[in-house]
Amino acid sequence: MSSPTFRLYNTLTHETEPVEPIEEEHLRFYSCGPTVYTYAHIGNFRSFVTADLIRRTAEALGWDVTNVSNVTDVGHLTQDDLVDPGGADKMQQALEREGERFANIYDLARHYTEAFLDDWRALNLREPEVRPRATEHVTDQLEAVIELVETGHAYTTDRGVYFSVDSIDDYGHLSGNTEAEQLQATDRDVVEDPGKQDPRDFALWKHDPDHLMHWHSPWGWGFPGWHIECSVMGMRYLGNRFDLHTGGEDLIFPHHDCEIAQNKALAGGPTVNYWVHTRFLQVEGKKMSKSEGNFYTVRDLINPDSSRDDHHVPLPLRKNGGVDPLALRYTLLQGQYRKPFNFTLDTLETAARHVQRFRDASERVDDAIEADVDGPDPIGPELGDCYDEMLAAMCDDLNTPAATAAALDGVKTIEQADRLSGAAAYSARHWLDRTNALLGIVKSEHDTSDASPSEADLSAAHLSGSIDELLAEREAARKDGEYARADAIRDTLDALGIEVMDTPDGPQWDRKREL
RNA sequence: GGUGACGUGGCCGAGUGGUCAGGCAGAGGCCUGCAAAGCCUCCUACGGCGGUUCGAAUCCGCCCGUCACCUCCA
Structure with missing residues (x-):
């Protein structure tokens, strides 16, 4: 039979559209990954599962897939930071919270990245073709910021470098937040950089020599803005035009609107055809x-x-x-x-x-x-x-x-x-x-065979000998019609957390399911 | 205030104009010494009010409610 048409809801157009890859039968897409300052929760993984399902569906249709899924291991600003440039970002806060666990901020990032990848495999998600880390692409980000300044899409203040949203068309189209006045109208608890030319302008580079992660730049020591990393890593591995971009619904604004703006300025036109966002779970x-x-x-x-x-x-x-x-x-x-x-x-x-x-x-x-x-x-x-x-x-x-x-x-x-x-x-x-x-619901595609048996396995093995004895005793009792005794044995096993089921092939037991 | 999504039976969730979602829970039955598991059957809902239509959960309008985002949370 002919393959069905792959359709996805495109946040950009508010319509469910057929997915037509730029390269025939080759889907190329970017997935916004986590900031690794703590363990990922099930809501985080809802959106990674979405990306995984897009991949699997495309592959089921016989398409090739190239997926780039990043890890954000640079701590970005919290609102406090804007008030106090010396304040802590999320990763720094995490380090302060768990000071004894980690030697430094890079250690913390490494730990939570590894934990994230463990969870990724446990949930049977397929590996992306490229999993870039933001810290490994700071030079690329710097080059992009320099280019944006040179082409007049960005400007500097003494606090950093900002993208000028007026320099491109249609900023805010994805989210619908297009009016500067409306953005201003909201009750935002943010202290503005007085050097910003437009309240909508966003940071590409933050001047801050005291930040725990800092790099040298033409504007002094500091660190990159959040949005630029995804633009740079996406275009680095997927080129100036690719098919699709995924993320959680919270990223629609500002992250993805900003990314679209940057990409437009850097690539000279739209970069991504389909934007797919996963709703938060409750x-x-x-x-x-x-x-x-x-x-x-x-x-x-x-x-x-x-x-x-x-x-x-x-x-x-x-x-x-x-x-x-x-x-x-x-x-x-x-x-x-x-x-x-x-x-x-x-x-x-x-x-x-x-x-x-x-x-x-x-x-x-x-x-x-x-x-x-x-x-x-x-x-x-x-x-x-x-x-x-x-x-x-x-x-x-x-x-x-x-x-x-x-x-x-x-x-x-x-x-x-x-x-x-x-x-x-x-x-x-x-x-x-x-x-x-x-x-991906029948068996794991990752090698999860654990060489060392868990404690539960060991205690189960220890128990199983006596379980078999008790079961045999119960079978004998049943055969003799001594059902009271048989039931008593079953109760004993039940108390041990063992559930007994009589089947045509004889009795079977399993660890009791708790809830 | 702005932007976007969503409201389906006890619960979770499909379904976009007229014959089925599915699952969980519940009821009855088969099977079983009794259970468990499994199988069969049953339970018929679409937030409210208008409108379009021969006919609406499905299209339109208004209202109510829930959720999310509005400068760094997937």
Whole structure:
């Protein structure tokens, strides 16, 4: 069948448009990454998952993909900074907060970058082709700022260098914040640089020799403005024209409006065709915040033992002590990226069960492939249709709830097949692999095999001997009709956190799911 | 004040003019010594008020509500 048309909502035009890459069947896009001053939370990852799904959908269509996804490891200004140029930025604040942990600001950045990449892999996100760091491109940024000054798009004051928004057309088009007066009208708690020519002008370079990260420039020691790094790194790796740019909705203004302005000035015209923004998620119906107690970092959930305050996480479906990372990913797919999404632990629990169904089906299929029983393949065509449905849903502005619903139908098809012939198993394997390539919810694509077993594994191994004994005893009791004794044994196991299930193939047990 | 998004059953969430979303929870049934799991069936909603139409959750208007951004938070 012919491929569906890949459509995405473009913030620039307020319309869902067919994605037509500049280079045929080669999608080139830039994703705004995190500032690494703390552990990433699940909301951060919602937008990275969006970028990952764009990649996967494009690849499913047979396209090549080049994705640049940056890490912002330069601490940028907080509002306090504008009041007091010697004040702290977010990274500096973090360093002050956790002084003993890190030798210096670069150590802190390195630590949180590594943690971010761990989370990235845990959530089964595919690697970008280029992952540039802002600190590695300061020279490029300086050159860009110099060029902007030389071409009359920027000017200097004694506090820094500013981009002149009047020097280009249509500043603020992306966000709709086009009126200077309206920007001024808002009650902003910001002290302006009196040298600024227009209240909308934004910093390209900040003069500040005392900043913890500073570089030499024609304007003295200082550090680059926030917006310039993405312009420079995007154009450096993707050229003056590329297809698409992703980020969280908060970046629409000012970050992306400023980036568009800079790119226009540097490239002589528009650089990006499609702007895709991910909506913030809420948790339990409220804005995620530490004071509400509904703030979850990724590692809070998937690795609670290593987190300092994990007591507030009522963990559903623990797996080796934490939430199954794929369940977290699956949960994030339960809402379309462009709509407000209410993240709840209830949804997470459900997601864990669904992900387990994919795993179980996958194991069953592998066994059936090994057994390779002769027989017909009654499920192949159905699974093929199911995949088409999933891909069509993804192409429809990343309709992940519809895609996962279709995927669930597929796994149900496999579950309901009485016996899997070798042929049917092969079809199922093919479907599971393609489903995983598209949605990443069946198994991790990163090597996460842990050489050293976790404590939970060890205690499970220690327990399993006695569990088997108890189970055998219970089976004997059941055979003799001593159900009271059998139930008592089951209660004992239950108290140990072991759940017993009688199946046609004999009793099975699993660690009990908590919530 | 400005800008942008969104309001679907107990809950989460698809659906853009007329026949199905799906999941979770709940009810009944099959299976089971009893459970668990699984399977089958049931539960029929579209913020409010107008309008367009033979017909609207779906299009238009107004209102109400929620969320986000408005100089560095994905």
